[in-house]
Amino acid sequence: MKVILDITSNELRKLFYSPIAWFVMVIFAFQGAGAFAASFGYYVHLKNAGALMYIKDVTYAVFSSEMMGMYGAVPSIMYLFIPLITMNAISREKGTGGIKLLYSSPVSNSQIILGKYLALVLFILLLVLFIFIFGLYGMLNIANADKGLIFCGLLGLFLLGCVYAALGLFMSSITVYPIVAAISTMCLLAFLHFADHWGQGTKFIRDITYWLSLKGRVNTFIKGMITTEDVIYFIAVIAFALSLAVIKLNAARTRRSRRQVAMQYIIASLAMAITGYVTSMPSFKFYHDVTHTQRNTISEESQKVMRKVEDNILITSYTNMQDANTLATALPNSYMIDVHRFEEYTRFKPTMQLDYEYYYKKMPTGFYTEKYPTLNDEQLMDTLRKQNDFDFKIVPHQNLAGKVDLSGEDYRFVREIKLGNGKKTFLRIFNDNNIFPDEGQITAAFKRLVDTLPQVGFVTGHGERSFDITNERGYNTFTQEKTFRYSLINNGFDFEKVELGKPVPEHISILVIADPRQDFTETELNNFQAYVNKGGNLIIAGEPTRQAITNKLVGPLGVNMMPGVIYQPKQNVLSEVMLAKPVIPAEWNSPWLKMSKDRRQQMVMDQACPLEFTGSNGFVATSVCVTDTTPGWVELESTDFENNPPVFNPAAGEKKEPFSSAMALSRKVNQKQQKILVTGDADWMSNMELQTFRKDTWAANFEFICTAFYWLSDGKAPINTSKPEPIDNDISVNREQWKLPSFLLKWGVSFLLLAAGVTVWVRRRRR
Numbered sequence: 090m091k092v093i094l095d096i097t098s099n100e101l102r103k104l105f106y107s108p109i110a111w112f113v114m115v116i117f118a119f120q121g122a123g124a125f126a127a128s129f130g131y132y133v134h135l136k137n138a139g140a141l142m143y144i145k146d147v148t149y150a151v152f153s154s155e156m157m158g159m160y161g162a163v164p165s166i167m168y169l170f171i172p173l174i175t176m177n178a179i180s181r182e183k184g185t186g187g188i189k190l191l192y193s194s195p196v197s198n199s200q201i202i203l204g205k206y207l208a209l210v211l212f213i214l215l216l217v218l219f220i221f222i223f224g225l226y227g228m229l230n231i232a233n234a235d236k237g238l239i240f241c242g243l244l245g246l247f248l249l250g251c252v253y254a255a256l257g258l259f260m261s262s263i264t265v266y267p268i269v270a271a272i273s274t275m276c277l278l279a280f281l282h283f284a285d286h287w288g289q290g291t292k293f294i295r296d297i298t299y300w301l302s303l304k305g306r307v308n309t310f311i312k313g314m315i316t317t318e319d320v321i322y323f324i325a326v327i328a329f330a331l332s333l334a335v336i337k338l339n340a341a342r343t344r345r346s347r348r349q350v351a352m353q354y355i356i357a358s359l360a361m362a363i364t365g366y367v368t369s370m371p372s373f374k375f376y377h378d379v380t381h382t383q384r385n386t387i388s389e390e391s392q393k394v395m396r397k398v399e400d401n402i403l404i405t406s407y408t409n410m411q412d413a414n415t416l417a418t419a420l421p422n423s424y425m426i427d428v429h430r431f432e433e434y435t436r437f438k439p440t441m442q443l444d445y446e447y448y449y450k451k452m453p454t455g456f457y458t459e460k461y462p463t464l465n466d467e468q469l470m471d472t473l474r475k476q477n478d479f480d481f482k483i484v485p486h487q488n489l490a491g492k493v494d495l496s497g498e499d500y501r502f503v504r505e506i507k508l509g510n511g512k513k514t515f516l517r518i519f520n521d522n523n524i525f526p527d528e529g530q531i532t533a534a535f536k537r538l539v540d541t542l543p544q545v546g547f548v549t550g551h552g553e554r555s556f557d558i559t560n561e562r563g564y565n566t567f568t569q570e571k572t573f574r575y576s577l578i579n580n581g582f583d584f585e586k587v588e589l590g591k592p593v594p595e596h597i598s599i600l601v602i603a604d605p606r607q608d609f610t611e612t613e614l615n616n617f618q619a620y621v622n623k624g625g626n627l628i629i630a631g632e633p634t635r636q637a638i639t640n641k642l643v644g645p646l647g648v649n650m651m652p653g654v655i656y657q658p659k660q661n662v663l664s665e666v667m668l669a670k671p672v673i674p675a676e677w678n679s680p681w682l683k684m685s686k687d688r689r690q691q692m693v694m695d696q697a698c699p700l701e702f703t704g705s706n707g708f709v710a711t712s713v714c715v716t717d718t719t720p721g722w723v724e725l726e727s728t729d730f731e732n733n734p735p736v737f738n739p740a741a742g743e744k745k746e747p748f749s750s751a752m753a754l755s756r757k758v759n760q761k762q763q764k765i766l767v768t769g770d771a772d773w774m775s776n777m778e779l780q781t782f783r784k785d786t787w788a789a790n791f792e793f794i795c796t797a798f799y800w801l802s803d804g805k806a807p808i809n810t811s812k813p814e815p816i817d818n819d820i821s822v823n824r825e826q827w828k829l830p831s832f833l834l835k836w837g838v839s840f841l842l843l844a845a846g847v848t849v850w851v852r853r854r855r856r
Contacts (some may be wrong), residue, residue: 092196096204097211104174104208106853113170115839118219120166122835124159125223129820130831132156137824142687146815148235149384151227152242153311160242160311165221168278174212175257176271177532178205179334183265202331207260211251214517217243222838226830232819237379238313238815240631245310248323252303253278254331254737258276262334278303299425300365313370321368329361364421372438380473381816387433388810391532395437400509402441404431408502409497410448411469412481413456415502419445421481430525434535449473450500454670473771498571512538514854516758519574530574533581543598543802544579546587550613554630554771556584561777564603566796575791577798581806589613593620599801600627604771605638615641621765624758626801630771646754647705654696654728655748655769656735657721662783665730667694667721667770669714669750671789671796676755677713678804679796680811682789690789692751695778697770699723699748707756714751714768714793723748753800764801773804 104110128151135143152160224239256277260289261270284302300322309319336357337591340350378386406419406427419427427443428435435441449470452458461469470483486500498515507513515536518524526534530731536542545568547555556568569578578584587593590613593600600620609617620627631639636650643650655667662668669692673682692714702710722745727735735742754765772778773790781788795807822830 090198093207093815094146096196096201099275100178100205100208101211103177104212104421105849106175108846108850109173109177110212110840111849113173114216114219115842115846117166117170117216118842119835119839121159121163121220121223122838125151125161125226126831126835128152128157128159132820133622133822133824133827136820141819145818146382147231147820148227148238148817149313149815152224152239153313157528158311159223160220160246161308163246164249164307167216167246167253168275170212170720171250171253171256171438172260172271172274172278174253175209175261175274176267177261179261179338180259180264180267180270198335198578201338202258202334205215206255206331208260209254210251213247213254216250217247219838220246220302223834226834231817231820232820233816235313235381235817237381237595237817241313241315241379242311242829244315245307245319248310248320249303249307252323252330255327256281259330259334259337259599262337268583270297273560275346285634295425297362297365299431299587300369312385313378314385315377315379317373317375321364323352325361325364325368329357332357340818361676371435371441374436374439376436382813384812386812387437387532388527388808388812390809391434391528392437393810394536394539395434396533398508398535402509403444403507404441405444405446405493405505405507406502407446407448407489407505409450409452409486409495409500410447410473410479411451411457411466412501415518418502418524431531433528434531446489446492447481447483448486448489450481452500457500477699490665499573506534506538508538514538517571517579519570519579521574523574524694526574526579528810529808530579532810533579533806534577536581536808540805542581542583542806543798544596545582545584545599545601545798546593546597547584548589548602548605549586549601550588550590550607551609552604554775555586556604557586559776561775562604562772563776564774565773566776566779567791575795575807577794577807580795581808581809582624582798582802589616591614593625598626600625601630602627602642603774604632604635605642607636607743608638609641614641621646621763622758622802624761624763626764628766628797628801630768630774631698632771633696633769636698645705646765646767647703647708647710648752648754648770649701649703650767651701651723653698653723653743655694655716655721655750656724656730657716662786663695663730665696667716667750668692668786669694669716671793672711672713672715674711674713674753675802677753677796679792679799680809681792681795681799685789688787688789690787692793693773693778693783693786693788693790694750694770695769695772697750697773700750700752700767700769702752708754708765709756711753711755712749712751713753713766714749715750716750721746721748762803766797766801 096370126537132144132151134146150157152158155161213248222244224243228234228236228239251601257270259275260273260277261267264270264273281301283304283305284298306319310314333354335352336353339345378384408416408419410416424443431441431443450468451465451466457469457473461472464472474483486495489494489495495503498517502518504516505513506516513535514534516526516531518526547553554562554564556564559565566573567576568582568584570576571578573579587597587600589609593616629642631637631643631650633654636652640650654665656665657667659668671682671685671692673679673686695799722737722743725735725741725743726733726738737745750770751766751768774794779791799807849851
C-alpha cells in the first residue's frame, strides 16, 4: 500500500505542477458557479417579484431539474476537461522514457495503475468539492432543503468522474502521445454514450449494450435514486478499464504472446458482459429513493395495488404496422426504452415480462389510407416493408383472432396486461404530447385485475345525456373516449345504461341522471327511491328550463332546484355563463381540486340554476360550487340573454348574493356513507364544455369531475397518485442579499484558484 501511496503522491505533485490542472479547476469552478447562479438566481428573482406561488420544490429545481438544474450541466464539463487531466498519466511516462524506470523498479504494474488512478480520483474529488460548495450554500439558504437529493447527485457526479478518469487512464496507456490519448478518451466516452443504439434487435446483445451505455446513468443519481445496477455499473467499468490498463502494461513489460494477451482481454470483456447481463435483470436490482417526496417511486396507492398482484404479469403490445400514428410506438429496436417505461413497476414486480405482436390491418382513415387508396392490406404491407426495411415478423390481423379482439380498440396500438390466472385488460396510449400512460392509468389497469372497480350506470329513456353520445351535449369525452388520457374508462371505471322501469342492478356503484327531459313514471320513481333508500351513490344534473322534472328526484333528498338562471355581468365571458369557486370539503381530500385551487381555476357552468337545501332524510349538505364575487343575481324574467340583456329587478324576486350551483349530500345508510352530488347544470360535464376555451378563464371542470367520481367511488378511482408535498418552498435571501454571494461564488472561487495556480507555476519556474 505504501508503494501505491508514494506513486499517488508523486502523481499529484506532477499534476499540480502542471498548468493544465489549474486551468481545468478554474474553468470547472467558473462554469459550475454560472450554472448554480442561473438556477438559484431565478428563484431570487421570483421572490423579489412576489411570485411566491412558483417557489416550490426548490432543491430539485436548482440542482436536479432537466431544464435548469446545475447538476445536469456538470457531466458535459467533465467530458471536455477530464481527458485533459488523464492524457499525461501514462503516455507522458512512455514518451519521456520514465516508464522504463518504473519497469526496472520492484513495483508491479497493478501498483503503478492503482497509484496513478488514486491520484486522479483525488483530483475528481476536489472538483466535486467545488460543486459541494454550491450544494452547501443551497442547504443553508433553501428552507427545508432536500439534503438527500443534493448528496445523491454529488455521489453520482463523483462516480461519473471516476469512470471518466479510469477510461482516460486506459487510453493513456496505449499511446505515447498525450493529445492522442485525450482525443481517444473523448471518442470512447462518446461511444459509450451511444452504445445503447447498438444491437437493439437482438436480445442478449441489447441487454449488454444498453447496460454498457453511459447515457442517463448519472441522471438517476441526480434525480435522487440510488440503484444497485448503476452503482455496480460504475464500479464494473472502473475495474474493467483499470484491468485493461494493467494488461497493456504487462504486455509491454513482459514477453507474452499475442494470444495470451488477447485471452486476457477476452476474459476481462466476458466478465464485464456477464456482470452487465446479470445486474440488469430486474430480480437483481435494488432501489433506494433518497428524496423527501419519493419522486422516483410510484405512490403508496400504486404500491398497495402491486402488492395485491400475486400472479406473473405478461404485458403484450399489439402494434398495427399500417397505422401511421402509432406504428413506431414499440418497435423491436426500442425494446429497452419500453422496459424503462415500466421500471417503476418492475421494481415491485420483478417477474413482469414484455411481449410484442406486430400485425397489419388497413385503417379506415389515416395517412397510409389516403396515400395508397387502391392497395389492399397485403399490398400496403409489402410496400411498407420495402420502404422501412422491416425485418421482423408481421402477421395479418386475422392471425390474432383466437388470441385477442382488437376491434373495440379500432386497431390502434394497445397493450394487454394479463395475469397468470387469465385475467386481462387493455392499457392504451393517448392523443396528447405525452402519448404513453402515466402512473394513474397504469395502476388503474392493474387494479382492474385484482380489485372490484366502480360500475357507473347512466339512466336512459327520458332524453338524458349519456356516455355514448359524442355530440355537443353528450358525455363521451370524460367517460369513455379511449384516446383521452383522463377519461374515466382509462382510470378505472366502466359504464352501462340503466332503465328505471326495473330495479337498479346491484353491481351499479354510481347512478347518473343527467338532464332528463321527460317525466318519470311512478314505477321509475319508486325504483329510483329504492336505490336511494339502500344507500346508493349518484349524480343528478338538471337544467334551468326543466327544474320541475328534476325536482321530483331531488325533492325527497331535501334539495330544491330554484327557478331562474344565475346571471353574472362580466367581460370576456357571456353573462349567462356562471363562474364559481370550487369549495373543497375535508372529506373529499382531492389532489385534483387542490391542483385547481393552486392554479386559481374556476368552475364553469353555462346557464345554471341555483340550489337550496331544505333538509330531509338525515342528509348533510355541503355547497361545493359557489358563485364568485362578481355581482350577479338569479334572473327570473328574461330568457333571451343575447338580444334582450336582463336588468336586475328586485320587485320580481331577483336577489344579488352568492349562489350554490352544486351540492354534496351525505348520510350513513346500512353501515356505509351514502354520497350524492346534485348540480344545477348538466352542460358542465358535456363534450362541448370540456373542449371550450374562454379568454382569461381557466376552467376546473375536469378536475371537479375527477374529484366527484373519486368521492362517489369511496376513493377507489381515479387512482390517487399524489405523493408527499415538497417542503422546500422558500429561500432565505432576497436580491440584495444575493448579490455578494453570487459574485463570490462565480468570480471569487475561480479567482482564488487562478491565483493559486499562478503562484505555484511562478514558484516552480523560479526553482
